[in-house]
Amino acid sequence: MKQVKPLTVKQVAAITKQGLTCLGGVNGLYLMVKGEGKYYVFRYASPLTGKRSFVSLGTTSSITLAQAREKAAKYAADVRDGHDIAQKRREQREKRKLAVLVSPQVKAGTFEAVAKQWLDARVKTGYYDKNVRGVSVVEAYLSRNINPVLGKMPVDAIRAQDVFRCLKPIWTTTTEAKNKCLTIINGVFRWAQAMGMLEGENPADKRGALGVLLENLSPHVKQPRNMGALDPEEMPEFFCELMNWGTIASKAFAFAILTASRSKAVRTARWSDIDLEAGTWTCPESAMKVKGRGIFVVLLSTAAIRLLKSLPRMANTDLVFPSPYQHKVMSDTGLGQIVGDMNKQAKRQGLPLWIDKAQTETLGKDIRITVHGTSRATFKTWTKLDANLKRFDRDAVELCLAHKLDDGYGGAYDRAAMLEERRRIMDAWGEFCCSKLNQPAKLRRKG
Known part of the structure; x- marks a missing residue:
């Protein structure tokens, strides 16, 4: 059998090719890339049936490469001893279930x-x-x-x-x-x-x-309320004002809009997770709302890359949008306060406020737009406009928002094929947001 030189942690982290990649070090150890998820797997031929099979060792975010190699080595030894790994694991699961169901230790109490x-x-x-x-x-x-x-x-x-x-x-x-x-x-x-x-x-x-x-x-009962969002037609003008506001927080808000991302992911974004040449931003699982799906790769539009290239690189921090004073992760409140500050200035100058018009009319009071609503709900509403409804694939839109596809296959069936479509959507969104950047700003931040 051909021996593959063991890949390093850095080399494994850089793998984006969909499917299986041999990692070396232990025969049968592979990395499976499925959509945005990365999993260590052990491939083997069953000593009982001769059929090829594989078992999952864990996601790249839950175990290290060294731990994956250790697990794979143990499984390889089991195969050499004549055991079918998948069958052995099934038997162990059944034993655990049976032990719980018939356990005599279960007693009533508090x-x-x-x-x-x-x-x-x-x-x-x-x-x-x-x-x-x-x-x-x-x-x-x-x-x-x-x-x-x-x-x-x-x-x-x-x-x-x-x-x-x-x-x-x-x-x-x-x-x-x-x-x-x-x-x-x-x-x-x-x-x-x-x-x-x-x-x-x-x-x-x-x-x-x-x-x-x-x-x-x-x-x-307190009724849940949607996060305040802009009407899509207001986005180009708001984006222009946001970029001209000129603070690190306003640039972070603008980046959240261009990537349709949640606040936490943007606030914790690191330069080491961004590849400007490839146009990708790899969000670790810890930054995602839903855990257990591994990393998520955001496809950066030309507008998003242009924004990133305009940012200064702060010394002693890998954060893209650090707090301007302590150079630590910016608070959610600090990012959200941008709209409040802009609205205060707009009020002084006699300009319209940035509010959610639909909810304001329904509730009878001004509902300020939010980072979450403007970055994500406005993006999704824009994709549903008549001009875009037939233009963009609906599943690709959901993947742009890091939503799980309900397709009966855990959303994994066609994610790879949608990378090109997702990039096309994000490029179009970026062009739309930036379509009024050449107009003069109305708000005076220090006015």
């Missing part, structure tokens, strides 16, 4: 103890294998919102009134927290019923007494 058993059972059966933050999110809600009220109570003594007492403080204020907490509490009680710890009704079932109690709070 809600806190039963919730821990429920969560441990989910971890052992692989429920959170594809959600790296799943366990920590559940633990946070249990610790912060649920256990302070229900934690010390015997699980079989809890009634709907107790669950209502736990949910009431958050039911009318936060949409996500109330739904998460109810889902967790309901899950714990359903599991307790299945394990024989609880008889009778589930006190967290909204179809029972709990639903009746929560009905009284429904009129007071």
Whole structure:
């Protein structure tokens, strides 16, 4: 078998070719690039059937190259000993599931103890294998919102009134927290019923007494509101004012617009993740809203590259948009305050404010545009205008926003083929945003 010279960490990080690339060092170790995701895999021929197969070792963001080589070496030894790796892993998963289902150690106790058993059972059966933050999110809600009220109570003594007492403080204020907490509490009680710890009704079932109690709070529930966004036709003029505002924060906002990116990704962007020659920006998983999908590659338009080339490189930091004073990551508030400052100046000069016109009309008060809404919602609305609706592929638009495609294949089927389409969309968006850059600015930042 031909030996491949082991690739270095830097060489592996630079691989963008879709499909499999042999990494060397251990026979069978490959890097699989699928869309924006990168995974270490071990390829082998089954000693039982002779068929070629592969198993995933983990994403490049979850394990190091050295760890991948160590895992691959162990699997290679197993294959030499006559084991089929995929079959062995399936058998181990089934054993773990069976052990959890028939475990004699499961006993009724306090809600806190039963919730821990429920969560441990989910971890052992692989429920959170594809959600790296799943366990920590559940633990946070249990610790912060649920256990302070229900934690010390015997699980079989809890009634709907107790669950209502736990949910009431958050039911009318936060949409996500109330739904998460109810889902967790309901899950714990359903599991307790299945394990024989609880008889009778589930006190967290909204179809029972709990639903009746929560009905009284429904009129007071705070309705979620969309992030303020510009009408697309206002974007060229706003972008001109933003670029002429001249601060590092305004340039960061402009870059977020050109790349249709979230605030965190832009604020934590590093020069080492940007390849101006290739026109790409590699966002690490830590900067993405949804974890577990690996890195995301943003295709930079000509306008975005031009903006980056105009920026000064700060000493002692790799950040593209560092805080101007401490040279650390800029705060979300600092970036969002740009619109407030621009609107204050516009008011002094008697100019129109930058507001979300649709929400302002609906709610009867000025709704200021936001970084998120203007960078992402305005971009998506622009792609749906009559002139663009037939011009751009809808799936490619979703990928530009780092959204997962619901195509039955985890969104991986045609991502590679859409790279060219995504770049075409972003170039057109950049040209549109910059179409009024040659006009004089109206706002005077120090006026």
